[in-house]
Amino acid sequence: MTPDAEFGYELLVCRYAELAWYPGEGPRPAVVARQLGTKERRWDTVVIEVDPAAFAARRAFGDRTIDSDLLHVVRHAPAEWAWYRDALPHPGYPWRYVRQAVHRAAGRELIEKRRRNNRIQLRRKRPYPDWVKRIVAIENKPDLDRSAADRLADQLAHDVETCLADEAWLATETTGERVEPALLREMPVEAGILATDFEGGVGADAADVAWHPSDLAPAEHERRDPETVTRRLEIAERAYGKGWRSFADTMRPDCRHFELRRNGQALVPYCAAKETVPTARECSGSCASFSPEPPQWRTKGWPIEGGPGKGLELVLDRRRERERDRVADGDGESD
Structure with missing residues (x-):
């Protein structure tokens, strides 16, 4: 197919x-x-x-994207404690936004942060690779x-x-x-x-x-x-x-017609109602065929926070994580 x-x-x-x-x-x-x-x-x-x-060293920083503001902090964070304005190159925009990024980076445990003499200091937890x-x-x-x-x-x-x-x-x-x-x-x-x-x-x-x-x-x-x-x-x-x-993030896997179908070694979304691979625009709450999962489906062995649709999302998440592991190991084989 x-x-x-x-x-x-x-x-x-x-x-x-x-x-x-x-x-x-x-x-x-x-x-x-x-x-x-x-x-x-x-x-x-x-x-x-x-x-x-x-x-593999990048994976130590977590599975989420490090956005542009955080990259400025993480890439230049010093090995020893320093005031953030001394440690980081001028960003080309106001320092208050850098300060916010320092707080966010520390909140995600990308760097370490402390306050000394009423100044915010930072140091890296590990070098950004x-x-x-x-x-x-x-x-x-x-x-x-x-x-x-x-x-x-x-x-x-x-x-x-x-x-x-x-x-x-x-x-x-x-x-x-x-x-x-x-x-x-x-x-x-x-x-x-x-x-x-x-x-x-x-x-x-x-x-x-x-x-x-x-x-x-x-x-x-x-x-x-x-x-x-x-x-x-x-x-x-x-x-x-x-x-x-991440296509599932913009589609409706909680619709009873949403499926994942195998094509060789690939899993692709499929709409059982329209018998086709839908686009993200088609697979939405405004679709005439959209039919939410009945509540009963969520009480038959599925996680409390969701039904079969949530299970399909977990399948995709696990496959993405498995591929990350494979790449970090330098393994050329995928299943």
């Missing part, structure tokens, strides 16, 4: 990347997320290639027609120019025939082309490289500017905290 909607296709690309990234070369430790980027550009799928040991090796952006378009190719060409050209990502790819569905060469010619030559076939399920053999991408990272003597480095880290942190299974 290959979902017709681009949303369903996007989920399968995410699971493929989790299972088999890097295409054509074998597994690399990576974290996969979806619908992330900047104000100027949002990517369908984001692959964060990581150093396993450094990623350099865990991100590469960032890869993937645009998903199962049906690549002329108009889609024109739009994607502009978007991928933006990725090539900004060098925010280290690689840019287009993932498109194939039916056994070659992707139309005229459409591929619309794409920047620096972008890779991934031809997928999920009819037999999601696995390492479900995609082939139709065109190899160029490395968009600047030369060693050029390097990225500090602002770009910070933006990349913010994207990586959001990918770490969110992951691609």
Whole structure:
């Protein structure tokens, strides 16, 4: 079953990347997320290639995203106690916001905080690791027609120019025939082309490289500017905290028609009422087919705080946690 909607296709690309990234070369430790980027550009799928040991050190900071304000504090927190204004570089905005971030960071046990001589001091609990090796952006378009190719060409050209990502790819569905060469010619030559076939399920053999991408990272003597480095880290942190299974956060798993169905090694949402993979917009409380779980369902062995829908959310959470463990261990195998 290959979902017709681009949303369903996007989920399968995410699971493929989790299972088999890097295409054509074998597994690399990576974290996969979806619908992330900047104000100027949002990517369908984001692959964060990581150093396993450094990623394990990042996990010591917890499972939640460390946002931009907290990153400023955590990355620069000193090894010894110091007044926060002496310890941290000027943020470019009022210090009162930094002070608030120091309190939040201490509340999450990311740093240590104390007050001495009526001044707030901080020190790190552990160094924040350099865990991100590469960032890869993937645009998903199962049906690549002329108009889609024109739009994607502009978007991928933006990725090539900004060098925010280290690689840019287009993932498109194939039916056994070659992707139309005229459409591929619309794409920047620096972008890779991934031809997928999920009819037999999601696995390492479900995609082939139709065109190899160029490395968009600047030369060693050029390097990225500090602002770009910070933006990349913010994207990586959001990918770490969110992951691609967070689709349930914007859908209604508490509907009696909501299911998770297996596609090879992937679990994707399914609406039994409409017999399709729904989008987040369709799977909402305003849907004409929405039917809340009866209260009785929540008294038959399910957790007190929820019924089967809550159980499905726990399944997704556990799978995300298991993938984090696998990446931290440097294990290329996934189940």
